[in-house]
Structure formats: C-alpha cells, structure tokens
Amino acid sequence: DAKTTQPNSMESNEEEPVHLPCNHSTISGTDYIHWYRQLPSQGPEYVIHGLTSNVNNRMASLAIAEDRKSSTLILHRATLRDAAVYYCILRVPHHGSSNTGKLIFGQGTTLQVKP
Amino acid sequence: EPEVTQTPSHQVTQMGQEVILRCVPISNHLYFYWYRQILGQKVEFLVSFYNNEISEKSEIFDDQFSVERPDGSNFTLKIRSTKLEDSAMYFCASRGTVLSYEQYFGPGTRLTVT
Numbered sequence: 263d264a265k266t267t268q269p270n271s272m273e274s275n276e277e278e279p280v281h282l283p284c285n286h287s288t289i290s291g292t293d294y295i296h297w298y299r300q301l302p303s304q305g306p307e308y309v310i311h312g313l314t315s316n317v318n319n320r321m322a323s324l325a326i327a328e329d330r331k332s333s334t335l336i337l338h339r340a341t342l343r344d345a346a347v348y349y350c351i352l353r354v355p356h357h358g359s360s361n362t363g364k365l366i367f368g369q370g371t372t373l374q375v376k377p
Numbered sequence: 378e379p380e381v382t383q384t385p386s387h388q389v390t391q392m393g394q395e396v397i398l399r400c401v402p403i404s405n406h407l408y409f410y411w412y413r414q415i416l417g418q419k420v421e422f423l424v425s426f427y428n429n430e431i432s433e434k435s436e437i438f439d440d441q442f443s444v445e446r447p448d449g450s451n452f453t454l455k456i457r458s459t460k461l462e463d464s465a466m467y468f469c470a471s472r473g474t475v476l477s478y479e480q481y482f483g484p485g486t487r488l489t490v491t
Contacts, residue, residue, distance in 0.1 A: 304485075305482030364433060
C-alpha cells in the first residue's frame with residue numbers, strides 16, 4: 263500500500279476553516295484517497311473519499327492536487343466536536359476477492375479546536 | 378441511522394483465558410472486519426471476512442485468533458488464550474457491497490488482560 267504523510271497535530275479556532283494536508287507522492291493511478299476520523303474514545307468514522315476531482319459532502323470537502331501527490335481535507339467551520347484524529351488513507355478499488363477493502367491507518371493528524 | 382454495535386464495551390480477563398468479542402454489523406452488509414488499537418498507538422487491521430470465510434488476515438492474526446459469523450447477524454472474534462499484549466480496543470467494522478467504499482465502525486470493546 264502506498265504511504266501517506268500527515269502532520270502530527272494541528273490547531274484551529276472554533277468556527278474557522280481548517281485545512282488538513284496529506285502527502286502521498288507514491289500514489290498509483292487507481293488509488294482512492296480516503297479520509298476517516300476518530301473522535302476521542304470512539305471508533306473511526308468515514309469522512310470523505312475521492313479519486314481525481316474535488317469532492318464535497320455534508321461533513322467536509324476534499325481537494326486533490328492535479329498530480330494527485332497531495333490532498334487536503336477542508337472543514338469549513340470547525341466546531342469543538344471536530345476535535346479528533348484525522349487519517350488520510352489510500353485504497354485500491356475492490357474488485358472481486360483480490361482486494362478485501364482493508365484500511366491501513368497511519369498515525370494521523372490530531373486536530374485541536376479551541377473555543 | 379443503522380450502526381454497528383459491539384458487546385461488551387469492556388472485558389477484563391486473566392491471562393490464558395479465552396474471550397469472545399461480539400459484533401452486530403449493519404444489516405445487509407457483506408464485508409466484515411476486525412481492527413485493534415493498543416492504547417496510544419494506531420489502529421491496526423486484523424482480519425477481513427466475506428462469504429463466510431476469511432478473505433485476508435494480518436500477521437497479528439495468528440492461531441490464537443478466530444472469527445465466526447454464527448448466524449445472520451453476529452460476527453465474533455475469539456482469542457483462545459489471551460496474553461497481556463492482547464490488551465487493546467477492538468473495533469468491528471462492516472461494509473455494504475463490493476461497490477461500497479465506506480466502512481462503518483462500532484464503538485469498540487476494551488479488552489484488559491491481567
């Protein structure tokens with residue numbers, strides 16, 4: 263699996279936008295970029311994923327560089343509830359039984375949100 | 378909204394004892410997973426399960442571990458003879474279909490081996 267690099271920690275103020283970067287210079291053409299987050303004392307939670315184009319959903323936006331070697335998760339207005347560890351994960355698409363869809367987590371970025 | 382549930386939330390056991398961790402995945406999901414997270418460390422993949430058999434397992438998932446889907450709703454992880462280093466949070470996850478991308482995680486079971 264291709265590797266991702268994220269800052270260990272970031273801080274944000276409540277109600278301000280947050281940009282969480284992820285580098286994945288060895289990404290292959292078929293790797294999807296996934297983001298999960300883990301709130302304190304909870305299981306990981308899916309946030310968003312994309313392949314080439316920028317993506318938006320109710321939780322966040324994902325901006326993908328044109329060369330796909332980096333991406334940025336954007337939280338438009340951070341709330342205290344967004345304080346969590348954010349994981350950027352690359353996954354090949356699952357076709358048949360050759361790919362099980364397992365997730366390989368790194369250390370992620372610990373986001374602190376200040377009131 | 379459907380969710381993955383896990384029981385118990387906390388299990389304390391003595392070294393050498395067998396434990397069974399239980400999970401109820403989201404109904405109609407086809408792919409099931411177990412992960413673990415030792416305190417302060419990253420989440421680690423243990424095993425994936427599809428069509429009533431293991432589809433992939435990690436190096437952590439040795440002969441002491443087994444998984445089962447005994448009926449249409451439960452998915453269990455058994456550790457035959459627990460060791461101190463098995464102390465961790467164990468998360469169950471499920472995914473819908475081959476075209477689904479999201480994995481839905483349960484709240485976890487904290488296993489403490491003394």
